[in-house]
Amino acid sequence: MPNVVTANNLRSGAVVYLGSAGRWVDHLIEAAIASDAPALKALETEALRAVESTEVTAVYAMDVAVIAGRPEPTSVRERIRAAHAPTV
Amino acid sequence: MYRYDDFDRTFVAERARQFRGQVARRLEGGLTEEQFKPLRLQNGLYLQLHAYMLRVAIPYGVLSARQLSQLAMIARTWDRSFGHFTTRQNIQFNWTKLEDAPAIIDALADVEMHAIQTSGNCIRNVTADPYAGVAADEIEDPRVWAEVLRQWSSIHPEFTFLPRKFKVAITGAAEDRAAILFHDIGLKIVKGPEGETGFRVYVGGGQGRTPYVGLEIATFLPRDRLLSYLEAIMRVYNLHGRRDNIYKARIKILVNALGLDEFRRQVEAEWATLDRPSIDLPAEEFTRIAAYFKPALLKAASAKDADLDARRHSDTAFDRWVRNNVVTHRQPGYKIVNISLKEPGKIPGDASADQMDAVADLARRFGHDEIRVTYQQNLVLPTVASRDLAAVYDGLVAAGLATANTELITDIIACPGLDYCNLANARAIPIAQEIARKFADPVVVQSIGPLRLNISGCINACGHHHAGNIGILGVDKKGTEHYQITLGGSPKDDAAIGDIVGPSFTAEHVPGAIETIVATYFELRRDSAETFLVAYRRLGKAPFRDALYGTGAKPAATAALENADV
Known part of the structure; x- marks a missing residue:
């Protein structure tokens, strides 16, 4: 399954995703999609650098479904995180 | 209430100063997350789904009006203008930033409060x-x-x-x-x-x-x-x-x-x-x-109040509120007032900054400057003169806090669940809201009588589902939120852990299942004096299970039913 790398912004705690060129973005739609293991490894290496530079924390890779080229969350938890808001 | 002495003040100020330094070192990279996490948790700061959550200690659930106003100020300044009262008589701010945390801790210290020992493997707030x-x-x-x-x-x-x-x-x-x-x-x-x-x-x-x-x-x-x-x-x-x-x-x-x-x-x-x-x-x-x-010196007041009686006679909603939310005080002429944070459709335990200020104001004017927080996620004005009840009620109506449902089915305990919490498996708040909407008619709720309904979004049970007369536990089943229902729990002197009634339900079927359980109780109770819990203890779970799932060997073909036990 394709993956993206997500984290929380260290200062604000807000949900962020690793986009292109090492840039952290707010919206899942802008996240860089890793379709295979080497691509995911590259994203994780990039993310680790951002942890060390105190930009983000709580990094992990998450499964996504790619629909019409766009990443979509596959769990309720990730849907809620991606919305940056509770469902209520 | 207790006031800090020099020792307390110095201790809390020193901890605030230490925490400010720890946060600064974390932001500058001097501390890794691994090193910092135990330090922030010792000061009540969690990283949740969307933001940092700060859990503030309210010692034994007692607040002064000044402290509640300060919590309102914190909610406005550093959060999204609300706070969430918890089942441990604390308050949580769900949308704080790490970089703001030291300022919040300082603001708490200004009113003799802190967030120490609201997390971690220590003795928590008593x-x-x-x-x-x-x-x-x-x-x-x-x-x-x-x-x-x-x-x-x-x-x-x-x-x-x-x-x-x-x-x-x-x-x-x-x-x-x-x-x-x-x-x-x-x-x-x-x-x-x-x-x-x-x-x-x-x-x-x-x-x-x-x-x-x-x-x-x-x-x-x-x-x-x-x-x-x-x-x-x-x-x-x-x-x-x-x-x-x-x-x-x-x-x-x-x-x-x-x-x-x-x-x-x-x-x-x-x-x-x-x-x-x-x-x-x-x-x-x-x-x-x-x-x-020391007990407040209360002026002697008559236990009977003609104006109060007249208002109760002419105003049904006020009468219902007095009956459900107002409790006998040790001194005649005074009452304990329960303030429900459970308006049907709202988030259980949440209070806006304006509502906190309104309650603080009522406490100053009519409540001897004191507020309590209950583990059922409500507030209490512990000492109100009977003659002031109408004024307090009118103030609560204006603040949207006059729901008359203390200890009734819509007085639901619910944890933040998957909408906020990193540990949760399922959402709790929307389930609570949907059930409360089903039972929005206060006359129906009154006729059901005392009934504790508690919801947790995971097995950690912050929503006290085990102790609910009706308990609901959210579980994750292959990526879908399911809810297991327990019956017969009690948090009181007759404490009991609820029994699992049967297979779990999907979210959309939970409110209907609760209706079925309540309808079964209605049908089988001896009279209106037999509470749900007493009736359940007499009847056992069989009639409820039969009503939910059918009586045959094969469960009823309701869409509500999931075949596998969780």
């Missing part, structure tokens, strides 16, 4: 009867001892790194309104043979993955021996608690593994070795602390 000091059925005010325990347990060097978190609850009344039997240690002030007061001590209660009702370890502990006895319990737990397995690390597992008699024997053996005079509270220190909790 909880107490929310009617402490004013209840008609009280033997002795438990706030004095709760404050003693707060001071004893705050950064106690021996109990800062326990096998797991540790929760103490205390009551001084005949009726348990603090769920003491679901705590690691539950304390009940009782009278001894000579009429002196002491403690009945319960140990090993708790909810979570492995729920237990606390067991009585001491029938009557002399009051002046409390601290050394608790220290002995803590030492046995600290030594033998299962540090190797987080799921078996709570004291309840140890007590049940050893058996109560062996656990008691070890505690008493440890107790005998302690230098009790150096640990137990000197009488003069008790007197010093007790002075802070």
